[in-house]
Amino acid sequence: MTIEGISIWLAIFGYSAAFIAFLYGLIFEKSKFNDYAYILTSAGLFFHTSALILRWYLTGHFPVMFEYENSMSGTWFVIFIYIMMRLWFPQSKPFGVGILPIVILVLGNSMHAVTEHQPLEPPFRSNWLVVHVFFAWFSFAAYTIAFSTGILYLLKSSGRKGILERLPGLKILDELSIRLILFGFFTEAVMIASGAIWAYGLWGRYWGWDPVETWSLISWLTYGVVLHLRITLGWKGKRAAWLSIISLSTIMFLLVGIKYLSGIHTGVF
């Protein structure tokens, strides 16, 4: 196994151990495990960053090609934004309990698709790549953290103690969720718009209804419906929490399930 391979597996191990620690703290109401879990997450991020930098150095480009690199970078973004959020908002530490399983699932799923180190293929040689991919990862991170706030909202409103006591109040969790979804909606709009412009220069058409494009639109419209239900029709509290949980499934299918539907996009995605 290469150093990159060892690093990424150590990252997965770190995140898995962190998730177990969060769960233990939650179930047995041991708030100290909150801190252990955060340390393990940070350790996982260290190994994840090492793997990412190594891959970048060996391939000569930021890891963006195909399932393995995309998953590696996207999940890195999620954890990084979670760590940054925790610095700005310390009460968000327990959010890891919802974020980590998603990261482990996506990263673990991509391990079967590890590819050799190769240069950036011609379709990826575009300035629009940077805009499209970075905003995609921003939206993935925002939606994943919103998913986590939804889960924590439901757990906290059930009256459980332990690490949940350290969480911000329900109103703040609700507010965080909508802020994150709004941010994710905006960044996903930029992703779709830049993708359409890039597609025209690459394939001669800005929209072809291939499965990846269709599922991007499905996920964006789903979050659009969530925003309308919350803002226009006044859904809040537990209903809103369930919305932020269920709507992530569209993003997860886009990341993990789309390869079974093929298409011009999956040849490069």
Added chain:
Amino acid sequence: MNTLWRVIISRKLATYLLTVMIVAMILSTFVPSEFTMTQEEVFNMKQNRPAMYWVSENLYTPGLVKSAPFIILSAFLFLSTLACTFNRMAGWIRHRRVEFEKEHAFSFASSVRTEKSAEELRVSIKNLLAGERWEYSETTGESGGFVITAEKGGQSGFWGSIAFHLGLLLCFLAAPVTYYWGFNAQLRMMDGETVSFKESIVDKHPASLGALPDFDLTLTDLKGEYYKGLYKMDFSGRLKASNGLHQKEGAFSVNNPFEFTGYTFEMGEFGFATKVVLSKKGRTILDQYLMQRGEGSYFKLESEEIALFTIFFPDFHREGAKVGSKTREVKNPHILATISKDDKDIAKGLVKLGESGAVGDYQLRFDSVTNWGAFAVAKEPALPILWLSFCLGVPGLLVRFLSNQRRLEFEIASKGYSEIIIRGYSRYYPAFLEREVGKMADSLTKGAL
């Protein structure tokens, strides 16, 4: 008429219909289609399972979005969005304020008692609001006291939302413009070849476009570059277009199309073209360039009632019984030819470049190899509409995201002491609202201003 108008601008109905649209699209992606099946599987389905083929053609996503129910649903949502957007704009022009009471907004109230007189409080509140850039106005309260109403974030958030929805409407409009007036087709050319654009394009949509321009295209310097001979690095070349009046020559590559008289040529495929001569007992049956595809190319020869299947190996390599290509560069070119009759393979042969070899009763001569490229040809009149929609929609969404539309009402009554009731309304952020109202109340109690 009123009922119809209420139905059209009903956001609840629009939300539910959008949900129906989403579910339909989700289901359509699981319908077996050209995206998920090989050409052979599609052909077999068409022959053996016509009902399933009908489902595949009409209910997979590109088919679904052209179906009458989907178009009707889209048209209604377009109308609903349009009506709602203009209704909101008309409301804003009339009232110049957000009707929080009618909207679903978060609200929070707090009351404060102070020794200060009503007049002192009035000045304090106005100073506080002016300092934090609130827009405020004053009216008389029901109990004779006064009410100061302040708003913030309303204008930017409102107009951000309007801009976003207008951008969305333009996107809706771009679709039929593309469908009815857009053009796309495929063009395959070999390196060094000159073709007539009008006569060489295939897979035209729309098929009945009317008069196509007639100009000649010449392809030169077509090449593929590989890293370590295996990994795709770049595909590029030069195109020269001429219609007698205008002439243009330029380089192209993947992501860098060539453009002439509004038509763009995007490089989509690259391959090798092999010049072969197939003969039998001295009689030439086939003498042409064959455009090879990686997995093999199939050519039907009707005159002989046979089919010729060829695989081109640019860098032929044999390991025991296995054959293949070590790299993608033309270093040791060979063709593996298989002749079949009535779906049965009858002969096979391997021929090196510049040589001749037997393939059963046939003789195959492999003369030369060059490159071919396939271009996606497009003319897209909806592009300016799309650009406008993105320029409106994306910044609109950003402004909406950054705004925090809210209102505060200060109702002051004198009862020997002064009592202020502060009511806050916020569209999105309940916790923020509570903190803001609390901060206002603290400032007034402490006499901060």
